[in-house]
């Protein structure tokens with residue numbers, strides 16, 4: 106279970122996160138939704154220990170966010186993995202895709218060479234990438250292939266929590282849907298907990314149980330996804346986000362036909 110309690114982050118005299126609180130139960134899924142600059146990526150970076158909070162607590166299965174000690178970080182990253190929108194640095198451009206995918210298996214699992222290869226092929230199949238690509242450098246992959254390879258790299262070590270930071274924002278609607286379907290099935294298969302960060306509310310129904318809306322570093326509201334369209338109960342800001350997501354969706358559909 107992930108617990109985020111009274112989380113504050115100040116950078117260069119600016120309050121970027123202001124009293125953020127939420128819980129994700131084991132196997133649960135939460136979408137963090139907000140427009141650009143609302144603090145979503147900063148929140149993800151804090152959970153991944155890439156930045157330290159100014160104050161507050163981040164606790165995963167009873168363990169506090171590590172502040173020092175390689176062992177503690179290793180355990181943290183074994184359990185929590187992230188896939189970013191801007192993934193260009195996730196796969197080492199000098200290595201083959203196979204070597205890139207093998208790296209976390211060497212670092213985080215006790216699998217031998219044969220088992221590692223088997224795991225890589227298993228995930229390649231899950232994400233719909235051809236085996237021939239394993240000998241290619243990551244630079245040869247298309248945007249969608251690269252994004253899926255990053256997802257495989259994060260999932261292969263069987264983390265308990267996956268954070269997705271705008272991972273489908275740059276993809277066309279067909280690939281978006283494919284990745285969302287993939288996340289849903291892996292969530293069910295592996296009992297994975299999911300923190301899905303997006304500015305696009307239309308991606309969330311069917312994927313996440315709960316939605317937390319953020320604006321200017323503050324939590325506006327949190328609700329069950331089935332209550333998304335209950336306009337009377339929703340904050341005016343959530344409704345604005347919803348309308349813009351609906352407009353975006355119909356624009357996509359017009360472009361499709």
Ligand SMILES: Nc1ncnc2c1ncn2[C@@H]1O[C@H](COP(=O)(O)OP(=O)(O)OP(=O)(O)O)[C@@H](O)[C@H]1O
Pocket residue numbers: 116117119121139140141142143144145146147148271304
């Ligand atoms: N080092 C910094 N010093 C001051 N402000 C910063 C710093 N880094 C980021 N910010 C500001 O923090 C705010 C939150 O940024 P963040 O990237 O977390 O938002 P976001 O919701 O993820 O937006 P996006 O989707 O565009 O990345 C922004 O207004 C950004 O300009």
